[in-house]
Amino acid sequence: MKRLKRFIIPIFISHAGCPNLCVFCNQNEITGTKSGKAEKINAKTVNDTVKSYLDTRPDWEEEVELAYFGGSFTSLPMKRQKELLSVGSDLIEKGFIDSIRVSTRPDAISEKIVDNLISHGVKTVELGVQSMWDEILDRSNRGHSAEDTVKAVDIIAKHGLSWIAQIMPGLPGDTEETILFTANRVKELEPQGVRIYPALVIKGTELEKLYKSGDYLPMTLDDTISVLKKMALIFDENSIPIIRIGLKPSKELEKSVVSGPYHSSIGSMVMESIMYDRVFLEIEKLKFIPDTLTIRVSPKRISATVGNNKINVINLKRSYNLKQLKIVQDNNLGESEVLIDGI
Numbered sequence: 124m125k126r127l128k129r130f131i132i133p134i135f136i137s138h139a140g141c142p143n144l145c146v147f148c149n150q151n152e153i154t155g156t157k158s159g160k161a162e163k164i165n166a167k168t169v170n171d172t173v174k175s176y177l178d179t180r181p182d183w184e185e186e187v188e189l190a191y192f193g194g195s196f197t198s199l200p201m202k203r204q205k206e207l208l209s210v211g212s213d214l215i216e217k218g219f220i221d222s223i224r225v226s227t228r229p230d231a232i233s234e235k236i237v238d239n240l241i242s243h244g245v246k247t248v249e250l251g252v253q254s255m256w257d258e259i260l261d262r263s264n265r266g267h268s269a270e271d272t273v274k275a276v277d278i279i280a281k282h283g284l285s286w287i288a289q290i291m292p293g294l295p296g297d298t299e300e301t302i303l304f305t306a307n308r309v310k311e312l313e314p315q316g317v318r319i320y321p322a323l324v325i326k327g328t329e330l331e332k333l334y335k336s337g338d339y340l341p342m343t344l345d346d347t348i349s350v351l352k353k354m355a356l357i358f359d360e361n362s363i364p365i366i367r368i369g370l371k372p373s374k375e376l377e378k379s380v381v382s383g384p385y386h387s388s389i390g391s392m393v394m395e396s397i398m399y400d401r402v403f404l405e406i407e408k409l410k411f412i413p414d415t416l417t418i419r420v421s422p423k424r425i426s427a428t429v430g431n432n433k434i435n436v437i438n439l440k441r442s443y444n445l446k447q448l449k450i451v452q453d454n455n456l457g458e459s460e461v462l463i464d465g466i
Contacts, residue, residue: 128185128186129187130181131190131224132172132220133192134164134169134172134189134191135193136193138194139193139194139196139199140196140198140231141194141195142195142198142266143264143266144329145253145263145264146295146330147263147291147325149325165206165210166210169189169207169210169211173189173219173220177219186222187219188221188222188224188247189214189222190224190225190226191207191224192226192249195226195227195228195231196226196227197225197228197232197236204236204239208223208243209243211223211244212243215244222244222245222246223240223246224247225240225247225248225249226251226289227249227250227251228250228266228267229250229251229252229272229275229276230267230268230271230275232248232250232274232275237278237279237284240284241284246284247284247285247286247287247315248279248286249286249287249289250279250286252272252305252309253265253294254301255269255305256269256297256301256305257269258296259295259296259297259301272312285316286314287315287316287318287366288309288314288318289317290305290309290318290354291319291320291322292305292319292350292354293322293342293347295333295339302354303350306353310358313363315363315364316363316366317358317364318365318367319351319354319365319367320369321347321351321368321369321383321389322341322383323382323385324380324381325380326380327379334381341382344384344385348389348396351393352397355393356397359458359459360459367390368390368394369385369390370385388431391426391427394424395427395428395435397427398420398427398428398435399428399439401459401461402428402439402461403439405463406443415445415447415448416443416449416464417449417463418449418451418461419452419463419464420450420451420453420456420461421453421454423458425450425452436450
Protein backbone atom coordinates (compact mmCIF):
# COMPACT_ATOMS: atom_id res chain seq x y z
CA MET A 124 0.00 0.00 0.00
CA LYS A 125 1.38 3.39 -1.01
CA ARG A 126 2.41 5.55 1.92
CA LEU A 127 1.25 9.12 1.43
CA LYS A 128 3.37 12.11 2.25
CA ARG A 129 2.14 14.21 5.12
CA PHE A 130 1.43 17.91 4.91
CA ILE A 131 1.51 19.10 8.51
CA ILE A 132 -0.16 22.34 9.52
CA PRO A 133 1.33 23.43 12.89
CA ILE A 134 -0.48 25.32 15.61
CA PHE A 135 1.90 26.33 18.41
CA ILE A 136 0.44 26.33 21.90
CA SER A 137 3.71 27.30 23.58
CA HIS A 138 3.95 26.06 27.20
CA ALA A 139 0.19 25.47 27.32
CA GLY A 140 -0.64 22.60 29.66
CA CYS A 141 2.94 22.23 30.93
CA PRO A 142 2.81 21.51 34.68
CA ASN A 143 6.40 22.63 35.23
CA LEU A 144 9.21 24.37 33.39
CA CYS A 145 11.98 22.13 32.08
CA VAL A 146 15.49 23.53 32.41
CA PHE A 147 15.99 23.67 28.64
CA CYS A 148 12.66 25.14 27.64
CA ASN A 149 11.57 28.54 26.45
CA GLN A 150 9.03 27.81 23.73
CA ASN A 151 8.36 31.50 23.13
CA GLU A 152 12.01 32.02 22.14
CA ILE A 153 12.23 28.80 20.13
CA THR A 154 9.05 29.30 18.10
CA GLY A 155 9.08 33.09 17.98
CA THR A 156 5.60 33.28 19.55
CA LYS A 157 4.56 35.82 22.13
CA SER A 158 3.66 34.88 25.67
CA GLY A 159 -0.08 34.39 26.09
CA LYS A 160 -0.71 33.72 22.41
CA ALA A 161 -1.63 30.08 23.09
CA GLU A 162 -4.57 31.16 25.24
CA LYS A 163 -5.93 33.22 22.34
CA ILE A 164 -6.01 30.32 19.89
CA ASN A 165 -9.62 29.59 18.92
CA ALA A 166 -11.66 28.24 16.03
CA LYS A 167 -11.02 31.34 13.93
CA THR A 168 -7.24 31.34 14.37
CA VAL A 169 -7.04 27.61 13.61
CA ASN A 170 -9.28 27.88 10.55
CA ASP A 171 -7.36 30.90 9.25
CA THR A 172 -4.04 29.07 9.72
CA VAL A 173 -5.32 25.97 7.92
CA LYS A 174 -6.62 28.06 5.01
CA SER A 175 -3.30 29.90 4.76
CA TYR A 176 -1.32 26.64 4.63
CA LEU A 177 -3.67 24.96 2.17
CA ASP A 178 -3.31 27.92 -0.19
CA THR A 179 0.41 27.09 -0.46
CA ARG A 180 0.04 23.30 -0.40
CA PRO A 181 2.47 21.49 -2.75
CA ASP A 182 0.96 19.72 -5.74
CA TRP A 183 1.33 16.09 -4.67
CA GLU A 184 -0.84 13.42 -3.13
CA GLU A 185 -0.66 13.62 0.63
CA GLU A 186 -2.40 13.40 3.96
CA VAL A 187 -3.14 16.77 5.55
CA GLU A 188 -2.69 16.83 9.30
CA LEU A 189 -3.43 19.54 11.85
CA ALA A 190 -0.78 19.45 14.59
CA TYR A 191 -0.81 21.05 18.03
CA PHE A 192 2.85 21.58 18.96
CA GLY A 193 4.84 23.38 21.63
CA GLY A 194 2.94 22.51 24.80
CA SER A 195 1.62 19.47 26.64
CA PHE A 196 -1.71 19.13 24.89
CA THR A 197 -3.19 16.36 27.01
CA SER A 198 -2.26 18.20 30.22
CA LEU A 199 -4.71 20.93 29.27
CA PRO A 200 -8.08 20.91 31.04
CA MET A 201 -10.36 18.44 29.24
CA LYS A 202 -12.75 21.25 28.26
CA ARG A 203 -9.89 23.08 26.47
CA GLN A 204 -8.70 19.87 24.81
CA LYS A 205 -12.18 19.21 23.43
CA GLU A 206 -12.49 22.82 22.29
CA LEU A 207 -9.30 22.64 20.20
CA LEU A 208 -9.92 19.08 19.00
CA SER A 209 -13.47 19.93 17.92
CA VAL A 210 -12.09 22.55 15.55
CA GLY A 211 -10.00 19.82 13.95
CA SER A 212 -12.93 17.38 13.86
CA ASP A 213 -14.99 19.97 12.01
CA LEU A 214 -12.19 20.47 9.48
CA ILE A 215 -11.99 16.69 8.97
CA GLU A 216 -15.75 16.50 8.35
CA LYS A 217 -15.50 19.31 5.82
CA GLY A 218 -12.66 17.54 4.02
CA PHE A 219 -10.00 20.19 4.60
CA ILE A 220 -7.75 17.93 6.68
CA ASP A 221 -7.44 14.17 7.17
CA SER A 222 -6.33 13.87 10.80
CA ILE A 223 -4.91 15.55 13.90
CA ARG A 224 -1.70 15.04 15.86
CA VAL A 225 -0.81 16.34 19.29
CA SER A 226 2.43 16.77 21.20
CA THR A 227 2.43 15.95 24.90
CA ARG A 228 4.16 14.48 27.97
CA PRO A 229 4.43 10.77 28.77
CA ASP A 230 2.78 11.23 32.16
CA ALA A 231 -0.23 12.94 30.60
CA ILE A 232 -1.53 9.85 28.81
CA SER A 233 -4.35 7.67 30.10
CA GLU A 234 -7.10 5.46 28.68
CA LYS A 235 -9.64 8.26 29.05
CA ILE A 236 -7.40 10.82 27.37
CA VAL A 237 -6.57 8.54 24.43
CA ASP A 238 -10.26 7.65 23.95
CA ASN A 239 -11.02 11.37 23.70
CA LEU A 240 -8.20 11.94 21.20
CA ILE A 241 -9.39 9.11 18.97
CA SER A 242 -13.01 10.27 19.07
CA HIS A 243 -11.90 13.62 17.62
CA GLY A 244 -9.76 12.26 14.79
CA VAL A 245 -6.28 12.19 16.34
CA LYS A 246 -4.06 9.59 14.68
CA THR A 247 -0.59 10.53 15.96
CA VAL A 248 0.79 11.42 19.37
CA GLU A 249 4.26 12.94 19.74
CA LEU A 250 5.78 12.16 23.12
CA GLY A 251 8.44 14.34 24.74
CA VAL A 252 10.58 11.41 25.83
CA GLN A 253 13.82 13.46 25.97
CA SER A 254 15.71 10.72 27.85
CA MET A 255 15.13 7.19 29.15
CA TRP A 256 17.59 7.72 32.02
CA ASP A 257 15.79 8.85 35.19
CA GLU A 258 18.67 10.87 36.60
CA ILE A 259 18.81 12.91 33.39
CA LEU A 260 15.06 13.50 33.56
CA ASP A 261 15.31 14.61 37.20
CA ARG A 262 18.17 17.03 36.51
CA SER A 263 16.18 18.48 33.61
CA ASN A 264 13.09 19.01 35.81
CA ARG A 265 10.95 16.91 33.47
CA GLY A 266 8.64 15.74 36.23
CA HIS A 267 8.17 12.24 34.79
CA SER A 268 10.13 9.00 34.69
CA ALA A 269 11.28 6.67 31.92
CA GLU A 270 8.66 4.19 33.11
CA ASP A 271 5.98 6.82 32.42
CA THR A 272 7.09 6.75 28.78
CA VAL A 273 6.81 2.95 28.66
CA LYS A 274 3.30 3.07 30.14
CA ALA A 275 2.21 5.84 27.76
CA VAL A 276 3.46 3.96 24.71
CA ASP A 277 1.63 0.84 25.86
CA ILE A 278 -1.68 2.71 26.04
CA ILE A 279 -1.14 4.54 22.75
CA ALA A 280 -0.12 1.41 20.84
CA LYS A 281 -2.98 -0.63 22.34
CA HIS A 282 -5.45 1.86 20.87
CA GLY A 283 -3.86 1.75 17.42
CA LEU A 284 -2.45 5.28 17.39
CA SER A 285 0.92 6.12 15.85
CA TRP A 286 3.49 7.70 18.13
CA ILE A 287 6.60 9.78 17.53
CA ALA A 288 9.46 10.00 20.04
CA GLN A 289 11.09 13.35 20.70
CA ILE A 290 14.60 12.89 22.14
CA MET A 291 17.02 15.52 23.47
CA PRO A 292 20.64 14.35 23.73
CA GLY A 293 23.08 16.52 25.67
CA LEU A 294 20.95 17.34 28.72
CA PRO A 295 22.64 17.92 32.11
CA GLY A 296 24.38 14.71 33.14
CA ASP A 297 24.18 13.14 29.69
CA THR A 298 27.09 11.11 28.36
CA GLU A 299 27.44 9.08 25.20
CA GLU A 300 26.46 6.04 27.27
CA THR A 301 23.19 7.55 28.53
CA ILE A 302 22.35 9.01 25.12
CA LEU A 303 22.79 5.69 23.30
CA PHE A 304 20.94 3.92 26.12
CA THR A 305 17.99 6.22 25.41
CA ALA A 306 18.19 5.57 21.66
CA ASN A 307 18.19 1.81 22.19
CA ARG A 308 15.31 1.89 24.70
CA VAL A 309 13.24 4.05 22.33
CA LYS A 310 14.04 1.65 19.49
CA GLU A 311 12.66 -1.22 21.58
CA LEU A 312 9.39 0.71 22.04
CA GLU A 313 8.98 0.77 18.22
CA PRO A 314 7.92 4.36 17.48
CA GLN A 315 6.68 5.24 14.00
CA GLY A 316 9.31 7.98 13.89
CA VAL A 317 11.73 10.02 15.96
CA ARG A 318 12.71 13.65 16.25
CA ILE A 319 16.16 14.32 17.71
CA TYR A 320 16.77 17.77 19.16
CA PRO A 321 20.29 18.23 20.60
CA ALA A 322 20.10 20.30 23.80
CA LEU A 323 20.78 24.00 23.29
CA VAL A 324 21.23 26.79 25.81
CA ILE A 325 18.35 29.15 25.10
CA LYS A 326 17.89 32.65 26.52
CA GLY A 327 15.63 32.84 29.53
CA THR A 328 15.98 29.20 30.58
CA GLU A 329 17.29 27.58 33.74
CA LEU A 330 19.90 25.95 31.51
CA GLU A 331 21.25 29.40 30.67
CA LYS A 332 21.77 30.05 34.39
CA LEU A 333 23.49 26.68 34.83
CA TYR A 334 25.71 27.40 31.81
CA LYS A 335 26.70 30.87 33.02
CA SER A 336 27.45 29.57 36.52
CA GLY A 337 29.67 26.85 35.08
CA ASP A 338 27.39 24.03 36.26
CA TYR A 339 26.50 22.93 32.73
CA LEU A 340 28.78 22.48 29.75
CA PRO A 341 26.99 21.85 26.45
CA MET A 342 28.30 19.29 23.99
CA THR A 343 30.52 20.53 21.17
CA LEU A 344 29.21 20.38 17.61
CA ASP A 345 31.76 17.71 16.65
CA ASP A 346 30.92 15.51 19.64
CA THR A 347 27.22 15.99 18.98
CA ILE A 348 27.50 14.93 15.34
CA SER A 349 29.52 11.89 16.42
CA VAL A 350 26.84 10.69 18.85
CA LEU A 351 24.01 11.68 16.49
CA LYS A 352 25.51 9.41 13.84
CA LYS A 353 25.41 6.48 16.26
CA MET A 354 21.82 7.31 17.21
CA ALA A 355 20.78 7.66 13.59
CA LEU A 356 22.27 4.28 12.73
CA ILE A 357 20.32 2.64 15.56
CA PHE A 358 17.06 3.95 14.12
CA ASP A 359 18.01 3.61 10.46
CA GLU A 360 19.01 -0.03 10.84
CA ASN A 361 15.70 -0.76 12.56
CA SER A 362 13.60 0.98 9.89
CA ILE A 363 12.48 3.75 12.24
CA PRO A 364 12.20 7.02 10.27
CA ILE A 365 14.11 10.03 11.56
CA ILE A 366 11.70 12.90 10.96
CA ARG A 367 14.09 15.63 11.98
CA ILE A 368 17.47 16.24 13.58
CA GLY A 369 17.84 19.69 15.16
CA LEU A 370 15.37 22.51 15.64
CA LYS A 371 14.01 24.21 12.55
CA PRO A 372 16.32 27.15 11.77
CA SER A 373 14.90 30.65 12.13
CA LYS A 374 16.17 34.15 12.81
CA GLU A 375 14.38 34.09 16.17
CA LEU A 376 16.05 30.85 17.18
CA GLU A 377 19.52 31.97 16.11
CA LYS A 378 19.15 35.12 18.22
CA SER A 379 18.02 33.02 21.20
CA VAL A 380 20.82 30.44 21.23
CA VAL A 381 23.36 31.32 23.92
CA SER A 382 25.52 28.22 23.49
CA GLY A 383 25.41 24.60 22.40
CA PRO A 384 25.75 22.55 19.20
CA TYR A 385 23.55 24.68 16.97
CA HIS A 386 23.95 24.44 13.21
CA SER A 387 21.22 25.21 10.68
CA SER A 388 22.10 22.05 8.70
CA ILE A 389 23.03 19.66 11.50
CA GLY A 390 20.65 16.96 10.23
CA SER A 391 22.16 17.07 6.76
CA MET A 392 25.67 16.98 8.21
CA VAL A 393 24.85 13.81 10.14
CA MET A 394 23.33 11.97 7.19
CA GLU A 395 26.11 13.11 4.85
CA SER A 396 28.70 11.70 7.24
CA ILE A 397 26.82 8.42 7.55
CA MET A 398 26.53 8.00 3.78
CA TYR A 399 30.21 8.90 3.29
CA ASP A 400 31.15 6.12 5.72
CA ARG A 401 28.89 3.63 3.92
CA VAL A 402 30.34 4.40 0.50
CA PHE A 403 33.86 4.37 1.92
CA LEU A 404 33.33 0.89 3.41
CA GLU A 405 31.97 -0.47 0.12
CA ILE A 406 34.95 0.87 -1.82
CA GLU A 407 37.32 -0.58 0.77
CA LYS A 408 35.91 -4.04 0.02
CA LEU A 409 37.11 -3.87 -3.58
CA LYS A 410 40.20 -5.85 -4.52
CA PHE A 411 40.81 -3.46 -7.41
CA ILE A 412 39.64 0.17 -7.54
CA PRO A 413 39.15 1.54 -11.07
CA ASP A 414 39.50 5.25 -11.76
CA THR A 415 35.77 5.56 -12.52
CA LEU A 416 33.05 4.44 -10.13
CA THR A 417 29.25 4.59 -10.10
CA ILE A 418 27.58 4.38 -6.69
CA ARG A 419 23.91 3.38 -6.41
CA VAL A 420 21.79 4.46 -3.44
CA SER A 421 18.14 4.93 -2.53
CA PRO A 422 16.50 8.04 -4.05
CA LYS A 423 16.03 9.27 -0.47
CA ARG A 424 19.79 9.18 0.11
CA ILE A 425 21.03 10.84 -3.10
CA SER A 426 21.46 14.29 -1.58
CA ALA A 427 23.17 12.99 1.57
CA THR A 428 25.52 10.79 -0.46
CA VAL A 429 26.59 13.61 -2.76
CA GLY A 430 26.92 16.01 0.18
CA ASN A 431 26.58 19.76 0.45
CA ASN A 432 28.49 21.39 -2.40
CA LYS A 433 29.40 17.82 -3.48
CA ILE A 434 31.72 17.52 -0.49
CA ASN A 435 31.42 13.72 -0.28
CA VAL A 436 32.10 13.28 -3.99
CA ILE A 437 35.12 15.59 -3.79
CA ASN A 438 36.59 13.84 -0.75
CA LEU A 439 36.04 10.33 -2.13
CA LYS A 440 37.59 11.23 -5.48
CA ARG A 441 40.57 12.69 -3.69
CA SER A 442 40.95 9.71 -1.32
CA TYR A 443 40.94 7.14 -4.12
CA ASN A 444 42.42 9.22 -6.94
CA LEU A 445 39.26 8.77 -9.01
CA LYS A 446 38.79 10.50 -12.35
CA GLN A 447 35.03 10.22 -12.08
CA LEU A 448 32.53 9.31 -9.37
CA LYS A 449 28.82 9.15 -10.18
CA ILE A 450 26.09 8.90 -7.57
CA VAL A 451 22.86 7.53 -9.06
CA GLN A 452 19.53 6.52 -7.56
CA ASP A 453 18.23 2.97 -7.47
CA ASN A 454 14.58 2.53 -6.52
CA ASN A 455 15.23 -1.07 -5.49
CA LEU A 456 17.63 -0.13 -2.69
CA GLY A 457 16.73 0.56 0.92
CA GLU A 458 17.86 3.75 2.62
CA SER A 459 20.81 2.06 4.31
CA GLU A 460 22.01 0.22 1.19
CA VAL A 461 24.91 1.15 -1.09
CA LEU A 462 25.97 -0.68 -4.26
CA ILE A 463 28.93 -0.11 -6.54
CA ASP A 464 27.79 -0.50 -10.14
CA GLY A 465 29.37 -3.23 -12.25
CA ILE A 466 31.67 -4.57 -9.53
